[in-house]
Amino acid sequence: MNGDSKSTGAATLAGGVHDVYGEDRASEEQIVTPWSRTVASGNVLLRDPRYNKGLAFTDDERDYHYVRGLLPPAHMSQELQEKRLMHIIRQYNTPLQKYMALMDLEERNERLFYKLMIDHVEELLPIVYTPTVGEACQKYGTIFRRPQGLYISLKEKGKVYDVLRNWPEKNIKVIVVTDGERILGLGDLGCQGMGIPVGKLALYTALGGIRPSECLPITIDVGTNNEKLLNDEFYIGLRQKRATGQEYDDLLNEFMYAAKKAYGEKVLIQFEDFANHNAFNLLAKYRSTHLVFNDDIQGTASVVLSGLVASLKLTGGTLADHTFLFLGAGEAGTGIAELIALEMTKQGKISLNEARKRIWLVDSKGLIVKSRMESLQHFKKPWAHEHEPCKGLLDAVKSIRPTILIGSSGVGRTFTKEVIETVSSFNEKPVILALSNPTSQSECTAEEAYTWSKGRAIFASGSPFDPVSINGKTFIPGQSNNAYIFPGLGLGLVISGTIRVHEDMLLAASEALAQQVSKEHLEQGLIYPPFRNIRKISAHIAAGVAAKSYELGLATRLPRPADLVAFAESCMYSPVYRNYK
Numbered sequence: 226m227n228g229d230s231k232s233t234g235a236a237t238l239a240g241g242v243h244d245v246y247g248e249d250r251a252s253e254e255q256i257v258t259p260w261s262r263t264v265a266s267g268n269v270l271l272r273d274p275r276y277n278k279g280l281a282f283t284d285d286e287r288d289y290h291y292v293r294g295l296l297p298p299a300h301m302s303q304e305l306q307e308k309r310l311m312h313i314i315r316q317y318n319t320p321l322q323k324y325m326a327l328m329d330l331e332e333r334n335e336r337l338f339y340k341l342m343i344d345h346v347e348e349l350l351p352i353v354y355t356p357t358v359g360e361a362c363q364k365y366g367t368i369f370r371r372p373q374g375l376y377i378s379l380k381e382k383g384k385v386y387d388v389l390r391n392w393p394e395k396n397i398k399v400i401v402v403t404d405g406e407r408i409l410g411l412g413d414l415g416c417q418g419m420g421i422p423v424g425k426l427a428l429y430t431a432l433g434g435i436r437p438s439e440c441l442p443i444t445i446d447v448g449t450n451n452e453k454l455l456n457d458e459f460y461i462g463l464r465q466k467r468a469t470g471q472e473y474d475d476l477l478n479e480f481m482y483a484a485k486k487a488y489g490e491k492v493l494i495q496f497e498d499f500a501n502h503n504a505f506n507l508l509a510k511y512r513s514t515h516l517v518f519n520d521d522i523q524g525t526a527s528v529v530l531s532g533l534v535a536s537l538k539l540t541g542g543t544l545a546d547h548t549f550l551f552l553g554a555g556e557a558g559t560g561i562a563e564l565i566a567l568e569m570t571k572q573g574k575i576s577l578n579e580a581r582k583r584i585w586l587v588d589s590k591g592l593i594v595k596s597r598m599e600s601l602q603h604f605k606k607p608w609a610h611e612h613e614p615c616k617g618l619l620d621a622v623k624s625i626r627p628t629i630l631i632g633s634s635g636v637g638r639t640f641t642k643e644v645i646e647t648v649s650s651f652n653e654k655p656v657i658l659a660l661s662n663p664t665s666q667s668e669c670t671a672e673e674a675y676t677w678s679k680g681r682a683i684f685a686s687g688s689p690f691d692p693v694s695i696n697g698k699t700f701i702p703g704q705s706n707n708a709y710i711f712p713g714l715g716l717g718l719v720i721s722g723t724i725r726v727h728e729d730m731l732l733a734a735s736e737a738l739a740q741q742v743s744k745e746h747l748e749q750g751l752i753y754p755p756f757r758n759i760r761k762i763s764a765h766i767a768a769g770v771a772a773k774s775y776e777l778g779l780a781t782r783l784p785r786p787a788d789l790v791a792f793a794e795s796c797m798y799s800p801v802y803r804n805y806k
């Protein structure tokens with residue numbers, strides 16, 4: 226095919242020697258056909274993150290797959306590549322630089338990325354996940370390189386199914402979706418919330434063993450009310466205020482049914498970091514028609530319940546013997562409260578109503594009490610008990626005298642010295658959970674909790690804190706984060722072919738996690754097992770969830786495998802390089 230510069234009128238164009246398909250020669254007005262080879266070999270193979278293994282290609286592979294000469298002659302094992310990459314990552318000064326280096330690696334060599342994540346989970350989790358992912362979302366427009374995940378905006382209304390078909394993978398098992406309105410405790414980050422589904426799904430693979438090609442991160446962009454982003458020239462989303470009401474509901478509904486049409490009845494859809502009102506509504510609306518769960522309401526509840534059950538071994542008593550006070554009555558607060566109450570009813574002979582009476586919540590207007598009933602949002606109403614109004618947290622602590630204090634408000638530094646000293650004044654071992662993320666939004670630091678409680682607090686936080694030394698004694702804070710639960714929960718649902726999520730599965734996940742806490746952990750004050758063992762933990766959670774699903778008749782993979790832990794382990798993705806021929 227020879228270019229006819231007369232007919233194209235493109236005499237000034239550069240390039241184009243042997244430009245058979247005309248990509249380089251075409252003028253900006255001309256139409257070209259995008260095309261690519263379908264069998265990965267040569268440079269295409271090296272640039273395909275799923276198959277690329279860099280210097281680990283053997284000589285035979287270099288010959289058979291036309292990559293000889295495209296790589297320097299040396300060979301490097303995956304282990305040596307891993308060592309090299311960790312060395313590079315440790316040299317970066319800031320967590321955000323490490324985050325970008327890891328995301329680049331994921332786009333270059335997927336198996337090596339997951340090998341790093343699995344082998345160095347405790348070191349890399351705070352980079353790919355909270356707290357660094359929060360900063361990455363805030364700066365997403367600036368650090369944006371190649372797009373990750375799928376963007377569905379109001380512009381795609383009526384075409385959502387077609388957009389899903391554009392995604393290169395067809396066999397999707399897990400979707401994590403956000404609309405970016407409440408990213409961690411950082412508020413509305415609009416389209417830049419994409420970092421969260423991307424990060425959560427990286428954990429699905431690294432911690433839960435779901436294959437990367439079966440994971441789909443999605444951000445639904447209905448605008449943002451974040452003025453700073455709307456005025457930011459590098460903002461990547463729609464430049465408009467958030468759509469609400471019918472317009473919002475219609476797009477979400479189109480998405481929910483398009484996802485099922487594209488990927489089948491059993492595709493798991495995890496709702497993540499939606500604002501309160503939408504989070505509760507979406508869960509209520511789709512829980513009976515889709516395989517869905519909300520990580521912030523249900524995943525967080527499951528992980529916290531697990532930690533509390535483990536903490537009973539240190540504090541004594543049953544759940545029903547304790548008094549709970551929450552700061553924050555949103556998704557996490559009310560979700561945890563509900564699951565604790567449910568567990569109390571299963572353990573003892575008390576009704577749900579009686580169970581709820583042991584649990585108190587404080588929101589921005591003070592203690593939630595009966596006299597406020599009229600003006601309360603529906604998800605807060607079950608927690609409005611008979612009591613005098615209390616203005617702030619400190620008043621409520623003095624009056625309710627909780628044995629367990631839980632922060633879930635998304636507002637940092639709210640567990641003040643006075644609050645912690647007060648709880649510690651009437652508890653030998655106060656349980657203090659500062660759940661809000663990222664670290665900047667944590668209700669208190671680990672050091673504050675241990676110092677102000679004179680080393681008596683049983684403490685865990687949503688984002689990680691380093692161990693603290695006080696007077697020669699070392700305290701290791703736990704991380705009470707839904708990352709313990711959702712990868713194993715998702716794995717359990719997927720391998721059993723479960724069609725709906727049931728509350729009892731969250732209890733099963735919680736119980737399976739609590740069982741992984743050993744006597745030695747408890748002796749160190751730990752109410753969660755270390756993340757180091759997370760794949761084993763996830764297999765146990767998956768087995769517990771799957772067992773419950775079979776029991777409830779919600780599993781479709783038949784016959785039921787006899788040994789569910791072994792089955793879960795056998796289903797998990799391994800990042801080790803494969804041999805090509």
Ligand SMILES: O=C([O-])CC(=O)C(=O)O
Nearest residue numbers: 355409498521662706707
């Ligand atoms: O992402 C996390 O670290 C936990 C979580 O779901 C949130 O804070 O919204």
Ligand SMILES: [Mg+2]
Nearest residue numbers: 409497498521
């Ligand atoms: Mg979340």
